[in-house]
Amino acid sequence: xxxxxxxxxxxxxxxxxxxxxxxxxxxxxxxxxxxxxxxxxxxxxxxxxxxxxxxxxxxxxxxxxxxxxxxxxxxxxxxxxxxxxxxxxxxxxxxxxxxxxxxxxxxxxxxxxxxxxxxxxxxxxxxxxxxxxxxxxxxxxxxxxxxxxxxxxxxxxxxxxxxxxxxxxxxxxxxxxxxxxxxxxxxxxxxxxxxxxxxxxxxxxxxxxxxxxxxxxxxxxxxxxxxxxxxxxxxxxxxxxxxxxxxxxxxxxxxxxxxxxxxxxxxxxxxxxxxxxxxxxxxxxxxxxxxxxxxxxxxxxxxxxxxxxxxxxxxxxxxxxxxxxxxxxxxxxxxxxxxxxxxxxxxxxxxxxxxxxxxxxxxxxxxxxxxxxxxxxxxxxxxxxxxxxxxxxxxxxxxxxxxxxxxxxxxxxxxxxxxxxxxxxxxxxxxxxxxxxxxxxxxxxxxxxxxxxxxxxxxxxxx
Amino acid sequence: xxxxxxxxxxxxxxxxxxxxxxxxxxxxxxxxxxxxxxxxxxxxxxxxxxxxxxxxxxxxxxxxxxxxxxxxxxxxxxxxxxxxxxxxxxxxxxxxxxxxxxxxxxxxxxxxxxxxxxxxxxxxxxxxxxxxxxxxxxxxxxxxxxxxxxxxxxxxxxxxxxxxxxxxxxxxxxxxxxxxxxxxxxxxxxxxxxxxxxxxxxxxxxxxxxxxxxxxxxxxxxxxxxxxxxxxxxxxxxxxxxxxxxxxxxxxxxxxxxxxxxxxxxxxxxxxxxxxxxxxxxxxxxxxxxxxxxxxxxxxxxxxxxxxxxxxxxxxxxxxxxxxxxxxxxxxxxxxxxxxxxxxxxxxxxxxxxxxxxxxxxxxxxxxxxxxxxxxxxxxxxxxxxxxxxxxxxxxxxxxxxxxxxxxxxxxxxxxxxxxxxxxxxxxxxxxxxxxxxxxxxxxxxxxxxxxxxxxxxxxxxx
Numbered sequence: 001x002x003x004x005x006x007x008x009x010x011x012x013x014x015x016x017x018x019x020x021x022x023x024x025x026x027x028x029x030x031x032x033x034x035x036x037x038x039x040x041x042x043x044x045x046x047x048x049x050x051x052x053x054x055x056x057x058x059x060x061x062x063x064x065x066x067x068x069x070x071x072x073x074x075x076x077x078x079x080x081x082x083x084x085x086x087x088x089x090x091x092x093x094x095x096x097x098x099x100x101x102x103x104x105x106x107x108x109x110x111x112x113x114x115x116x117x118x119x120x121x122x123x124x125x126x127x128x129x130x131x132x133x134x135x136x137x138x139x140x141x142x143x144x145x146x147x148x149x150x151x152x153x154x155x156x157x158x159x160x161x162x163x164x165x166x167x168x169x170x171x172x173x174x175x176x177x178x179x180x181x182x183x184x185x186x187x188x189x190x191x192x193x194x195x196x197x198x199x200x201x202x203x204x205x206x207x208x209x210x211x212x213x214x215x216x217x218x219x220x221x222x223x224x225x226x227x228x229x230x231x232x233x234x235x236x237x238x239x240x241x242x243x244x245x246x247x248x249x250x251x252x253x254x255x256x257x258x259x260x261x262x263x264x265x266x267x268x269x270x271x272x273x274x275x276x277x278x279x280x281x282x283x284x285x286x287x288x289x290x291x292x293x294x295x296x297x298x299x300x301x302x303x304x305x306x307x308x309x310x311x312x313x314x315x316x317x318x319x320x321x322x323x324x325x326x327x328x329x330x331x332x333x334x335x336x337x338x339x340x341x342x343x344x345x346x347x348x349x350x351x352x353x354x355x356x357x358x359x360x361x362x363x364x365x366x367x368x369x370x371x372x373x374x375x376x377x378x379x380x381x382x383x384x385x386x387x388x389x390x391x392x393x394x395x396x397x398x399x400x401x402x403x404x405x406x407x408x409x410x411x412x413x414x415x416x417x418x419x420x421x422x423x424x425x426x427x428x429x430x431x432x433x434x435x436x437x438x439x440x441x442x443x444x445x446x447x448x449x450x451x452x453x454x455x456x457x458x459x460x461x462x463x
Numbered sequence: 464x465x466x467x468x469x470x471x472x473x474x475x476x477x478x479x480x481x482x483x484x485x486x487x488x489x490x491x492x493x494x495x496x497x498x499x500x501x502x503x504x505x506x507x508x509x510x511x512x513x514x515x516x517x518x519x520x521x522x523x524x525x526x527x528x529x530x531x532x533x534x535x536x537x538x539x540x541x542x543x544x545x546x547x548x549x550x551x552x553x554x555x556x557x558x559x560x561x562x563x564x565x566x567x568x569x570x571x572x573x574x575x576x577x578x579x580x581x582x583x584x585x586x587x588x589x590x591x592x593x594x595x596x597x598x599x600x601x602x603x604x605x606x607x608x609x610x611x612x613x614x615x616x617x618x619x620x621x622x623x624x625x626x627x628x629x630x631x632x633x634x635x636x637x638x639x640x641x642x643x644x645x646x647x648x649x650x651x652x653x654x655x656x657x658x659x660x661x662x663x664x665x666x667x668x669x670x671x672x673x674x675x676x677x678x679x680x681x682x683x684x685x686x687x688x689x690x691x692x693x694x695x696x697x698x699x700x701x702x703x704x705x706x707x708x709x710x711x712x713x714x715x716x717x718x719x720x721x722x723x724x725x726x727x728x729x730x731x732x733x734x735x736x737x738x739x740x741x742x743x744x745x746x747x748x749x750x751x752x753x754x755x756x757x758x759x760x761x762x763x764x765x766x767x768x769x770x771x772x773x774x775x776x777x778x779x780x781x782x783x784x785x786x787x788x789x790x791x792x793x794x795x796x797x798x799x800x801x802x803x804x805x806x807x808x809x810x811x812x813x814x815x816x817x818x819x820x821x822x823x824x825x826x827x828x829x830x831x832x833x834x835x836x837x838x839x840x841x842x843x844x845x846x847x848x849x850x851x852x853x854x855x856x857x858x859x860x861x862x863x864x865x866x867x868x869x870x871x872x873x874x875x876x877x878x879x880x881x882x883x884x885x886x887x888x889x890x891x892x893x894x895x896x897x898x899x900x901x902x903x904x905x906x907x908x909x910x911x912x913x914x915x916x917x918x919x920x921x922x923x924x925x926x
Binding site for chain 1: 464466467468469470471472473475476477478479480483484486487491494498499500501503504505506507508509510511512514515529530531532533534535537539541551552554555556559560561562564565570572574583584592594595596597599600602603606610727730731780781782783784812813816819825826829830833836839840841842843844846847848858861862864
């Protein structure tokens with residue numbers, strides 16, 4: 001039989017157990033925080049009609065939408081984010097609470113250039129408030145994300161905030177026609193990634209990227225760019241100071257929403273060390289209309305922003321006459337996970353592996369596993385065909401089990417069970433000879449426990 | 464601006480908060496059980512190369528694969544199940560534990576005829592053991608699914624079991640060439656859905672379905688079908704009895720694996736009331752090679768099987784020379800959820816809604832919300848622009864909150880907070896007038912609590 005090569009589609013990947021477990025933990029922790037804030041869960045399908053998605057992400061992004069034909073020959077697409085589906089939902093269902101506070105976690109797909117560490121399917125965890133222009137909503141989503149990141153131990157991070165209203169004022173100040181504003185924002189969004197020189201080229205005559213592809217420029221004049229550079233040179237960080245500088249350069253009304261936000265953040269006790277104002281933040285999506293945010297990890301700037309969001313007051317108008325201003329914040333779960341690492345690689349997947357020493361005593365092994373599981377002990381029963389103890393202990397080591405349970409004719413006669421502590425030796429090498437050595441050593445780290453006391457003894461050992 | 468109609472792609476749907484929450488609960492509960500059995504989590508992408516998926520589902524199913532071109536113009540497809548991706552994974556990564564016990568939960572996509580209650584994207588929760596032919600593995604996956612279904616309160620259910628080895632013997636016994644076997648199994652799989660008469664037609668000359676489409680028949684003779692009917696007439700249920708009858712009709716070696724399984728199930732204390740043998744079970748997928756299972760809810764037969772699985776010893780051979788026999792069991796989460804209902808529709812999404820009576824006191828409201836959340840109380844802060852209490856209480860009712868917290872100038876002067884119990888009245892009508900009445904009533908069900916004791920009092924009220 002001819003073999004098919006087992007491989008992922010270009011730009012896609014699998015999450016193996018260590019990584020998948022850590023991802024589950026992070027998602028559970030974020031979910032718990034968002035529920036403590038009163039956000040409601042929603043799920044939308046992976047597929048949307050293409051027309052639902054078109055027109056709000058910007059030209060470059062729109063090219064990255066995975067699109068194809070449905071069985072009914074209609075144009076459909078894999079969802080590009082969770083925000084546009086939310087806008088569809090609030091227009092589609094009339095009986096949702098208003099304001100609607102929802103969270104959603106799920107895959108989104110983007111046919112981006114695949115890069116090491118950059119994938120075409122990734123998980124977003126979004127929290128949004130739809131149906132209010134009160135900036136308390138900004139504070140709620142920022143507060144929820146800050147609390148969630150603290151809860152999962154993301155280390156030191158900062159939420160960098162700017163406003164599309166400030167950026168619109170920059171476009172005016174720079175003498176650029178307002179219909180070019182969104183193009184300018186998309187270029188500015190790349191500043192921290194590509195640097196000032198490349199940004200200037202993309203604002204003016206264009207440039208070649210690392211792979212030699214030509215990125216056309218916006219055709220702005222040097223005078224336009226000079227003004228933009230005045231603005232970008234403003235200090236960032238301390239909120240009051242940034243507000244003063246922006247007001248001085250662009251007029252005080254340009255940062256009304258940031259001033260208001262600053263007040264709420266102060267009430268909440270979130271200082272400039274946690275939420276700072278940063279004139280260089282723009283975000284790349286077209287639909288933002290007010291404050292925009294992104295989160296950077298202080299110790300791991302190389303991972304870029306691990307969360308982003310902002311206010312998008314006009315998105316729902318594509319679908320309905322109802323006025324439903326909205327604001328949201330999305331955590332990039334995979335990027336966060338990449339930055340934080342996959343946790344303890346040797347954290348046990350099972351507390352106990354029940355080895356099988358005597359195939360005539362299967363009833364005993366099944367009963368032991370059953371009893372331990374009923375008591376809440378994560379119990380793996382060895383299911384392979386190896387008869388020897390050594391191979392079975394290697395398996396137990398491979399799943400990082402804490403204990404192995406051994407019950408042979410010897411033990412049965414004495415009415416006991418041997419419990420071997422597999423972690424007492426610790427830091428098991430991947431090297432075969434050292435592992436062999438270690439397995440020998442573990443022979444000493446074992447005790448006999450009366451069969452009847454097994455469950456309670458294991459619970460005691462694990463506590 | 465022209466409006467785009469907010470709608471789902473044909474055959475797809477959204478899960479709104481009540482339903483989405485119940486689904487999260489079910490998935491968490493199943494995950495916990497599977498982890499207690501020592502199964503390891505894995506995630507695979509939504510997309511696979513088309514060639515990975517082709518050839519193992521059977522002709523009819525293969526037509527239902529959503530397929531399209533990747534940006535590199537390669538043929539790709541949305542995953543049709545989680546089993547073939549698992550087979551790919553165990554062939555692709557050499558360093559997984561062997562046997563590999565894994566669980567995965569995620570969407571699968573099938574371009575089935577959309578029907579009310581039948582969707583093109585649904586969630587499967589799979590548990591599999593790869594790399595052992597020991598039938599202990601069958602017992603582990605059956606045990607895990609039984610425990611999970613009990614844990615989520617699925618009510619009375621039965622795991623119906625048969626074996627492809629028995630069915631192969633039926634094909635031989637009926638004088639049908641063995642290369643037609645899989646076609647026969649796919650027709651038999653529909654027996655409980657379409658009835659004996661339609662099954663007979665599909666085995667012979669074909670039939671028209673309800674929508675008038677012609678389903679071609681297999682062209683079997685009446686003699687062939689007569690023999691099949693002998694077999695299908697065998698009793699089902701009590702395992703020993705079914706084994707005896709099958710042995711008598713088809714020879715004792717046809718049910719060796721079922722006999723072995725029966726022994727293990729007895730050891731585990733799973734009687735014929737929970738796991739029964741049923742000669743009519745076939746399963747529709749081509750890749751099964753040994754025992755096959757499905758779960759039916761006793762009180763809700765109309766939902767069909769809510770879980771299915773079986774042994775598939777040759778699937779991994781498509782990808783690698785390594786011999787990796789396997790067995791798995793998949794819970795259809797959406798079908799289960801449809802059968803169980805979406806739980807308590809009025810279960811609170813928030814414990815408390817903090818209303819906003821005085822916009823100058825926002826700092827107080829934000830602080831109260833913060834304190835309650837820190838104490839683990841699910842706290843929703845009212846984010847809308849309504850100033851009146853009545854509208855805010857309607858919102859609190861809409862998210863099924865248990866308590867509303869009210870703090871006006873009156874309360875502030877007295878150093879207290881008013882806590883209104885929104886559930887004391889209970890069963891709030893959707894009718895506007897009755898709701899009005901209820902809101903009036905709740906005015907009585909409230910108490911003043913000293914501001915300083917608020918958190919501990921709320922915790923007490925919730926406990």
